[in-house]
Amino acid sequence: EAGVAQSPRYKIIEKRQSVAFWCNPISGHATLYWYQQILGQGPKLLIQFQNNGVVDDSQLPKDRFSAERLKGVDSTLKIQPAKLEDSAVYLCASSLTRNVPGELFFGEGSRLTVL
């Protein structure tokens, strides 16, 4: 079974530029999450989708971050404009069901460096 796919693996941009990350979850997984992991920290939830609807985006900095999952499968996370403090690994995760808390499958992440 293929895992969660993310791209790009690495991205370097200057502050005030924009960037987009793509995620393809495990086939059949209805729930998709985007997490931000700053160096030395644990992952922090940014947004959660159930199919193509947003379940929780309370920790998403909406003035600069946006995410969508139009057809309930792939998802994109965009940052515009980027700030230095956005340097982090952006992890996408998916789960089969919300009935069993915690069984999240993570991708390898997209490492963003903002100069």
Added chain:
Amino acid sequence: GQQLNQSPQSMFIQEGEDVSMNCTSSSIFNTWLWYKQDPGEGPVLLIALYKAGELTSNGRLTAQFGITRKDSFLNISASIPSDVGIYFCAGPMYSGGGADGLTFGKGTHLIIQP
């Protein structure tokens, strides 16, 4: 959101030694999870605990759900080089159901000395 405190922050051990780490919270959790993250990879679920007092093993790993529901412990017996990595505890962000994202601790970095 609820916060998790992990200790120790890092551990330097010899191959073959047993390892013990813990995770505490000021709030009650109904689920405790332990993940491991290797360099350049996403976290991988090791053990999930769903009941206070529960003791669960996965090979050389054993985790316990504290009776108070405010802590959890992870033990690794007879450590080997591939155990190197960062171990995270995690639990549901919200105690009242609904959205079910996870909150993570800051991790325990396990380093095995030759």
